[in-house]
Amino acid sequence: MVMSDESRDREPDRPESGPRALALDLARALRFFSRLPVPALPFERDPHALPDFSRMTRMLPLAGALIALPGALLLLVALALGLPAIPAATLAVAVTLIASGGLHEDGLADCCDALGARGDRDRRLAIMKDSAIGSFGAAGLTLVLIMRVSLVAGIADLAGIAAAAAALVGMAGLSRWIALWLMLRLPPARKSGASASAGRVRARDFVIAGVIAVVLAALLLLSAGHGLFAILLVLLLAGTTVALCQILAHRLIGGQTGDVIGATQQLSEIAALTALLILIPA
Template structure:
């Protein structure tokens, strides 16, 4: 008997499917229906276990953008327009969640002052000059990297986009795993740290996705560089948050994801240089 539903039989992969659905609901604007056997699709996510499905959630979130990238390229729109369209669709699919975190993180650290002041600025919904600049540079780097990949590798750029989305979401677990919450209230404090098994599963899925990307023809040196640079970028943001804020917030996690995705794409560009 199912302990949660009181009568529905267990079936393999049910909890994983529920966690994947919860990931997509929390991290995107996609209309995710209630899954079979799911008691309450609107309840607060279980963050100790939820991150294990982030790599697959990243793949699903990136697929519309990857398809648009390939279609625009095949339609002859050119690399810049195709890349811009793909990044726009990525932002629309995710609701700009991570971009918002990056902007808030940049505003808080850019303004400076003591820890309390930076955290207060990060919580302010208004965007400042540092946040606007960070958003502009992040968008420009992602568009530029994708356009260059299209020019050098053609449709393989779509595979790179999907892999970067997945790897960056694994890398963004770094502050959750390594830092305490910077505030005593808020979502980050309520979420806690992901369980060790959840982190291992996320890493394992990330490795499988790298192997799948290799099977689809992505450059091996490029995949290795993407993994290394996305992890390094996430650890750098995590270290900065430790020094300046004494912990992590949702904005720190968002900034980690954006930094890791940009680093992964730039790493792939460097590896396939002409």
């Protein structure tokens, strides 16, 4: 992303590189994308400053994994105590939703209302900006939550506790990275708004984030018993989902918004979890 001088002025304490810069990016990504309590770092002068999206991109996969970690831990405990897979997965998804503040789910609901409406580009953007949830938004959000719960429960039933927890954490990080493809390829659909103010993702940062996301997901999945082919299928289905979201967003609203990015994250996470479940022997 290309940041304005105003954005740089908001972060006078930014280290240029090194562990401090990465720690700062991770802390601010967690503050922006979650409700998790993140204390001020010892070298951080203003913990409430707006994050530098052009740098924070690199740590977004790790932030996504940490956001899903409480849900994965609850899943492990619930299944270990003998709770059936569906209620255990429901609790895990609920905790993950609370940890994230429903940021991406809100974007998904807004996109369902806007893209399902009749009218031109301006009308769709106006509906997307409206915070009220309509019938398309409610239906889309309900179906997505049902799919996430059923997929996590299915993985737990067929592959075990560790495989389900690893899938929940790994796919949360991977999906948050791959959804950024839209910011790399599409212009903001509005001249104002969260996506426009964030700027464009730089290709180098997207690649760095991708390496982190894929390596983290691969380590988690392989250690939990998922095979190498499962990882390849995850990337194929999640990537195809993002490509379809890109085509749809370009055709209907002429670009991307924060809501579109959030919806893409949700759909690509479902695609990735589906890929894992497909390859587990019944």
